[in-house]
Amino acid sequence: MDQEKVNILLVDDQPAKLLAYEVILKDLGENLVIASSGREALEVLLKTEIAVILVDVCMPELDGFELAAMIREHPRFQKTAMIFISAIQVSDIDRLRGYEMGAVDYVPVPVVPEVLRAKIKVFAELYRKTRELERLNHELEDRVRARTAELEASTAKLRESEQRRSMAIAAGKMGSWDWDWISGDWMWDEGQYNIFGVSPDNFEINPANVQALLHPDDVDQLRKAIAEFNKGTRAYETEFRIIRPDGEVRWCVGTAAATTDESGRVVRVSGVTVDITERKRAEERQNLLAREVDHRAKNALALAQSIVRLTRADEVKAYVNAVEGRINALARVHTILSLSSWQGAELSRLIDEELAPYSLGDQIKLAGPEVQLLPATAQTLALALHELFTNSAKYGALSTRAGRLAIDWQIDEELLTLSWEESGGPLVKTPKSRGFGTRSLLASIESQLGGQAQFDWRAEGLLCRLEVPLTRKTAAAAPSKFDTAGAAELQRASG
Template structure:
């Protein structure tokens, strides 16, 4: 209700003249004046209108004023309506008390004094108006409070839902939320973050626990990132990955932390809040991926080095025969690599190696070639050596043995006794065979691969009825007592530079020995195992070429011995420089496959010599050495 809105004033009297006089007196108030000629009319008007003041005559024929007042007060709507009695008779004190009990607020005697009546009615009309205004204000206030309360409840519900979703998200992502109070220098860590620092959930923590738990190698970078989060000029961001050392369990973990500084009005960083994520498994996966990529690169380079050695060492009387020989040997390697890749380089099945190598020679008569033996899986380096050996035997048989005629027969049988697999290659029905007067490249490959590289044995029995070759292949490497080197190549007097050659890939070793010999070196080796290399490393020589990985063992013990003896050396490997032990950072590396020119330059640098090649007809090429 606005301030000047009119209120209703009900005038009740059974005499029209009196009603008219009341209306004349009260007209100056500017309110709505409603007349009722009886109590019954008054009740009907009250039920249909909001009445501020009731002016009622005490004496009326049907219901007197007291009875009307009682009926008004009985109705809930009118319990606070102001009732003023007008009486022309003298009322006793008892009558006054009765009127007040019935709800009257005042009495006006007759004759009525206009000013007095107007004053009393005005007071109660204004009181009614103010009361209604107050009620309206209260209702508006209650409405606003209800709206604000509902908004707060909705906001609280949204906040709780948001917090619930955030909690679910952080739990699903295994993220921990942390909070640093720079004012009080206190730290809040939930159990998940405590676990990243190897601290139990119920143990209180401080900033000292944070700094003490960081790995020493990462402490400087982490502290610098933390300081940056308090610097607005650096965007107040905290973003760092670091390792922790568990306070209670000593376990090393990786943590990715992100956060942001919060500043007060004066620009001081008062808080830093952020997240922490345990990325230990991710880092391990990255390391495994790095090692896998490094190993793939190593194996690829080693394979290329083997192919390079085959190309360089293969000899033939014609270009066509040379291409055929190289292709056959590369194909044998490819077959072995295919089998190894199917098992992710865990090993190759012997049966498939044999069957795939002899398959082209079976022809229409399937009984011509017989294979028999138990299921055996060979490690990668043994599988490769056996594949090349089978290829050389098959090639020789096709050229000179049983497979060179239609009537020839071949049996390949193998058995396992303890830690050794014995394979017997038996030919029959072919041309007469005789022991060779010299060993060809195929025989050198077999001896180098089977004997020197994997510690096995090769035995040839040149029977008149056909060749029988027995291959003994250890299923696991058995380190034998090193024997004095039989591979020392003695060159003409005046050539004094001696090189220790350590290489576990037999064919690559043969090629490098040939290259070193072409460079005018005396060669000790190649040593195929770490034990052989350690035994030879105590001898006299001027430098060394060391394959980094020897059958799964690093060559570092040999390198340490050479460092003690102050003998220069170079690593020759399929690995990159990042794979070297930190002790040998800066040591020269030749990555496989290598060329003669690259080897010459490195030898010159390592030994302090200049190698000058004199161009000559093929086969007569000579090298001379000069001291640098």
């Protein structure tokens, strides 16, 4: 199925440059919208949904920085990707100013067509995926609203029939009661006893015993209801919790109506109690699911954006391949986590997914117990393994048929230790400086997971050792000295 096209806004005061950008970006197959000034760009934005804005820094009347500031002031465009094009030498201060205004990247003049297309393509895809996630969120919200409407309609029907005592018993979920306001006598039906988890054989109904079954935080609801009836209120409804004798907490909604004598004095109060525990739990699950969807969507976009921003390459093709490889690794682990309902991912499955693109036969040996990783640990470790496999396939043992790779892992007191040992490949020399992949691997393992990564560049092959905490508690306590080093590595990687 053809994917929906997105709109890309090109802003420049020079027609020739606009035409050049159109020619360069035509092959992307997206909708190209042009504006010859900042004000015209603002008019377009108010009428059209824009995925990416390509804007010239130097323009008369309204330059690129001023335009970006005005765009960011509008709530609708606070997350719209903006790429600046500058034909002059941009200072670090100007570059920082541009990023503060919301720019996601700079493209210098003369423009390299392949680089510009690659950058625009990445942000167009991110926009398309974001819209898809937003659509899924809206569908989820619609289902929640529909369910809430059903529950409200059900409550309305309950109010209409609250005077009919025959509805009081419904499989232990509903009960009715009657309180003689003058004598203090109570009457409960079977459903009421079932809801409170007591038996008529050994439970005496009186205000003290009833109050003892109410949740301490909801006792005031009973006092408030009595006060309202004393003030002349004829009907009252509230939600409250009870604590059954076995310790189980249940949610209920209670509806009460007062009967008065000829002088208007309350003589009797009758009511219906409905056990709504399952409804409350369903609402909590729906709310949790909505928050989880939003959280995972933001995390996925943040990871993808970090990959795009931090990846470095000397050539456009290498840049595109590196970005696609890392995003594909992220996508693979997301698929695994989705299949487990985001409960976790097995380490062996992560390794198998990274091995899938290669035809390596018996070059690789794996050994280790089954390990279930937390979602956050699985995401970070999957990207680290991707870097190791990619580097090995390019320069290490997996770059030749004679090369061998042994991966084994073990667990000791909630600490995963993974050993990566290469042999039989090209002669290895200790690198003079760490590449981006190595630096990002160190930063992710040490800073994000509170673990440790060690490299031994032996002549016969790389030996890498990763130590990763398996629990959130361990991961939170483990960092110390590795946090600072990992953060510094990531900063140098992004520089």
